[in-house]
Amino acid sequence: MNLEMQQFKAEFFKALAHPLRIKILEVLSEGEMGVNEIQSTIGSEGSAVSQQLMVLRSKNIVVGQKNGNRVIYSLRDPLIMELLQVAKQIFNNHLVDQISLLDKFNEQEEDAAAK
Template sequence: MTDALQNFKAEFFKALAHPARIKIIENLRDAEKSVTELQALLGMDQSGVSQQLGILRAKGLIVARKNGTSVFYSIKDPLLFELLDKVRTIFNNHLIDTKDMLGQLENGPQPVTFAAVSSFGRELP
């Protein structure tokens, strides 16, 4: 794989690495939204919303359409939603794993393995 593609991926994921930006994108699933609309939907102040939109726009994930004094944002590539859906599936898999682990706790002490290093989703002790 080329360096350009690797860097693209890293930059792309960096654009998604913030709860507010995830929320914005999720709110653009069905239709474009103005900044004011998003502001209300996210419960954030105007400056914050505009800043996060600016980041998503700079990274090319969303596009802006200006109408009068309003700016309407929409997702550039709908594949983005498939991406988010895939992460949801991974999240569900994660839940199942956790459930399995919890189930095994009830079966009494288990042999101690290197699993101590592979704790899921939380910081190591």
């Protein structure tokens, strides 16, 4: 794989590496919204939402369109939500593995205590 593609991927994932940005993307998956709507939906301060939207815009993950004195934001590519869904599935798989490991550990502890 060429270096430019690896660099793009690294920068893209870096832009996603913030809980508030993920939350904003999840909200925008429901439809386009202005900053105030996003803020009230996620219960965060406007300045924090604006800062995170700026990061997402700079990486072309969201786009903003002027509508009067408001800027309406939307996902640039709907595949972003599929990516987040896959990440959730990976997280769930990880949890299942961890629970299985914990169950095995508890069984070993019970067996050792019974002896």
